[in-house]
Amino acid sequence: MVNRKQGVPDLPENAAERLDIIKTRIERARRRFGAPPEQVELIAVSKTFSADEIRPFLIAGQRLFGENRVQEVKAKWPELRALYDGIELHLIGPLQTNKAREAVETFDVIQTVDRDKLAGVLRTEFDRAGKSLPVYVQVNIGLELQKAGIPPAETVAFVERCRAVHGLDVVGLMCIPPDGLPPGGFFAQLATLGRAAGVANLSMGMSGDFETAIAMGATHVRVGSALFGHRPKAPAADMTP
Numbered sequence: 001m002v003n004r005k006q007g008v009p010d011l012p013e014n015a016a017e018r019l020d021i022i023k024t025r026i027e028r029a030r031r032r033f034g035a036p037p038e039q040v041e042l043i044a045v046s047k048t049f050s051a052d053e054i055r056p057f058l059i060a061g062q063r064l065f066g067e068n069r070v071q072e073v074k075a076k077w078p079e080l081r082a083l084y085d086g087i088e089l090h091l092i093g094p095l096q097t098n099k100a101r102e103a104v105e106t107f108d109v110i111q112t113v114d115r116d117k118l119a120g121v122l123r124t125e126f127d128r129a130g131k132s133l134p135v136y137v138q139v140n141i142g143l144e145l146q147k148a149g150i151p152p153a154e155t156v157a158f159v160e161r162c163r164a165v166h167g168l169d170v171v172g173l174m175c176i177p178p179d180g181l182p183p184g185g186f187f188a189q190l191a192t193l194g195r196a197a198g199v200a201n202l203s204m205g206m207s208g209d210f211e212t213a214i215a216m217g218a219t220h221v222r223v224g225s226a227l228f229g230h231r232p233k234a235p236a237a238d239m240t241p
């Protein structure tokens, strides 16, 4: 039985099996569409799930995770990082400038850069911390009022400013298409913007639509509920700060 909206089947008990099913679907989609990318990375979205619920996925070999709240990550990931090497945490939720310092300390990749003020504050915090994290620019691909992200028409110029003015290492674009509309056209548009902006990565596709995203060139898919099960109550991940 599959919940169509979220693409959550009755999940096997075991984290290794769940990972295996999703990775098989990713690989099948990648081959079926025969286009680039050569590889699609699975970002396991573990927001709202506890360290105990995440640990089986680490044991099964997963290392790439997505989270959307700085405070939540500070509470649950230090113990996991102490136990497992090679963990890579991506921030996939909106970032307020007053949390930028903590985000730079806590995450490995920031996927939600969407305005000059934030880009400038991140530059300052990278310099202060003596490091520079790879970032993605988030695009408000459906031009939705309630969603974060730079408008599509401003994306290429914004990526250029992030690089030239703010000195950021922009490695990709990220988007969340509107609910209730076929996502394929939005993913294709992000791919076009990615080529125009000269970025290598496209972070797009969630539990319900990651195969469509791969068909359109996703290099990173962000899968939560199809791995971890339904979230108790969905946090407002899409809301502008």
Ligand SMILES: *Cc1c(COP(=O)(O)O)cnc(C)c1O
Residues within 6 Å of the ligand: 006, 045, 047, 068, 092, 093, 176, 205, 206, 207, 208, 222, 223, 224, 225, 226, 237, 238
């Ligand atoms: C929660 C979330 C996901 C995962 O969504 P699922 O439908 O559970 O796979 C992906 N991307 C972002 C930005 C999210 O906030």
